[in-house]
Amino acid sequence: MYRYDSIDQKIVDDRVAQFRDQTQRYLAGDITEEEFLPLRLQNGLYVQRLAPMLRVCIPYGMLSSAQIRMLAHVARKYDKGYGHITTRQNIQYNWPALKNVPDILADLATVEMHAVQTSGNCIRNFTADPFAGVAVDEVMDPRPYCEVMRQWATFHPEFAFLPRKFKMAVCGSKTDRAAILVHDIGMMLTTNDAGEIGFEVFVGGGMGRTPVIGSLISPFVAEKDILTYLEAILRVYNLFGNRLNKYKARIKILVRAMGPEAFAAKVEEEWEHLKGSESTVTPEEIDRMKSFFPTPDYRILDDAVASNIDQQLVQQREEHQAFDRWITRNTREHRQPGYISVVLSLKPIGVPPGDVTAEQLDAIADLADKYSLGEARTTKEQNIVLADVAKDQLFDLWQACKPLGFASPTIGTLSDMICCPGGDFCSLANAKSIPVAEAIQRKFDDLDYLYDLGDISLNISGCMNACGHHHVGNIGVLGVDKKGEEWYQIQLGGDQGKQASLAKVLGPSFSREQVPDIIEKLLNSFVEVRIEGESFLETYRRVGHDGFKAAAYA
């Protein structure tokens, strides 16, 4: 993964000193509340319902074991002993004290971490595939490019006071696991006819109050031109985005108002002035970035050893049904023979989805060191990936995971919900989301039933800001406020990949108690009408919305 040199370190240290000074001036009354707001937000600090919340950046989800130990330390020393993995691959802490935040940032800086631009109306963290570099369907590793863009975006002087927040994602694989079509800018790595590397660029996707699928504005921007092209998009947005109405301020509204073609033309016009400038990325820089993401020194197995390992695995799976289930659901194929990627579940029943304790973080660091080359990744589904596990270590790893609470064999099932912090923590919430997730998990706790249902995404947001990505859940649950009471709207048919679709509202909303029963009705209806082998989404797309609607309100 990327490692800081002395310049990177100095820049991050400068930032810590800057925020320490700003915090002191704020506490001394020299900065007004209003002026301090964007300063603290751009250092990850929100003021929540119960206490401040600090969101720490995990660039495109990559973590070293030393960094994970630091995250554990922060949870223990400055918080109540846990953190929460977000749907944008970051981690947030719910209980830090404002006066301690500069110290937290200083601690994080010692392991090349920060909370820069994790909130506020600026360029946020880049989302990428948690299986980058190891996925069998990967065409190009997105991470070197994410790092090039991350550095460009970090402390970008022109774009720190945008009309609204700005999120980007980069995908380099056949299946899009970065949800590029629901980001402000989504980039798909590709090559042109001449074999040059570049990006398809989509703009104006997003969730929130007005969910939109991004529009293609350029079929090919060469890798060397990507920074100037992004700069052109951001400048058009900065100058022409709506600043009067917060709900109309995202780039998607500008793109829609202008029309994608006119928007693209405006970007081209701006780009003409920037293209070819010194911000053009050099081949040396791309090579330098690629050198941080080398193919690891994988163990090369001869055929006899490999087949022995495979045999042993078959035998272990036969002997231990639970191990077999875990492998089936919680591992992903690896491009290197003899290796596999493992997903550690942060969704055991009864724990808020994505929550992780300091002890668990330390344990993840140990597991990463022992089993996965000292690195781990966060996923936007709020789990942890150990990307490089040797197959003959799987059984040991599984046994280590069980007492730690990471072995729920439910990845990708109904139980592996995406869920925002909701009304328990978030001051913007209309309704609680965590208890809804728990009630659903408890109702559907039979593994055979979950497996029979197959892959299904259930995403819960406590309000229309959509941090729980409910618009792109096969089943989406949205907290709504009805005369001061908490109600829940249910939506169906969302999907986040290259075939992204936005979920459609089922009908009138439900009380919290009703939600699990309604989901049961929907699932029963699916089981009834599905054709052998179909997923929930496939059935939904085939039979349409109305059948499910009738079932829900029957």
Added chain:
Amino acid sequence: MPKIILDGSVVEDSWNVVREDAPSALAELGEANTLVPLDCWNALQAESDKMPANVGVWIASTELPDQIEGDLQSIPVIGVDFPAFADGRGFSIGRLLRQRFQYTGQIRAIGSPIRDQLSYLVRCGFNAFQLAEHYDPEQALASLKDFSDAYQGAVDEPVPLFRRRG
């Protein structure tokens, strides 16, 4: 006289920003150093081939540098308004003035820029700052140097870090 930050130091300053009741003829301006709104500038500019050296223009965050008529280079001061400090359009306007229009005179942040924006404003081409009254400009100087280096190219350093790393 009010104090502003100019080229890294605090100086007394005599420029007055006219926001309302803009003059309709150059004669109304007299000798005072005045920044007039864009519309007004364009109208006055039609009146004379050579604008007096005590008149400058300020542009609103909804306006763009290419709307300024006449010879940009001869304008002594161009103000860029921040009607609210969080209205970040001025950052782009500053870069356009310097990098696209090659303007070399004074670019002044007016309205309500805040101390903690100074380092970014400098990077976007501003060299003069009229901060809100509750800031002591002497103390604010420290914020000009919040960062020792920067990743991306901008006005102060057009060469991005990746071309400068050892």
